[in-house]
Amino acid sequence: MKWPLSVLLMTVLTGLAGAVVWVQLAEPARWTVADGSLQMGQEAVTAQFAVSIAFAVVGLGGGLLLGFLLGVLARPVGWPLVVVAAGAGAVATLIAWQLGMVWGPPDPSTVSGVSTGDTIPDELTVTIPAAFLAWSIAAIAGLLPGVALNPSARADARAEEQRWQKAASSAAHGRHDPHGEVDQVLR
DSSP states (O other): OOHHHHHHHHHHHHHHHHHHHHHHHOOOOEEEEETTEEEOOHHHHHHHHHHHHHHHHHHHHHHHHHHHHHHHHOOOOOTHHHHHHHHHHHHHHHHHHHHHHHHSOOOGGGOOSOOTTOEEEOOOOOOOTHHHHHHHHHHHHHHHHHHHTOHHHHHHHHHHHHHHHHHHHHHHTTTTOTTSOTTOOOO
């Protein structure tokens, strides 16, 4: 499978898994039916905040995993891999957010057959914009250990090290230093 297709597949699967985990983990606020209208108390407002925090926590875990997998499976592409990780994290965020809203409770105003005193769960919404950034930031952070374990990146690092050692050895023997100045100390 081509690498870009692998990245897309990993991104979609991470977003999908993130949505499932978010729907299971988040405890939505509850509206109370009173006098034909929906009311929310202070505890429910706190629960709305907690739904956003749950999204961010899921994003941290999902982003770290996504970045790690990108780092392990990537061909050595250097700094553009950071852009790919951030973009993949953003796409996974959007997938998890949209699917979580679809799979979570419906809009409370659309629920029928309720009477005074009933409680209705709020829909899953993210009220903290920074929660969306958690996925991309974590994906970038996950790159480091992934690239460190990437076999092709390690082989490139060994080849680069051998090239430097060969250059240092040549310089020490004066092969590329016709004036013999490499090992001279300036006073």
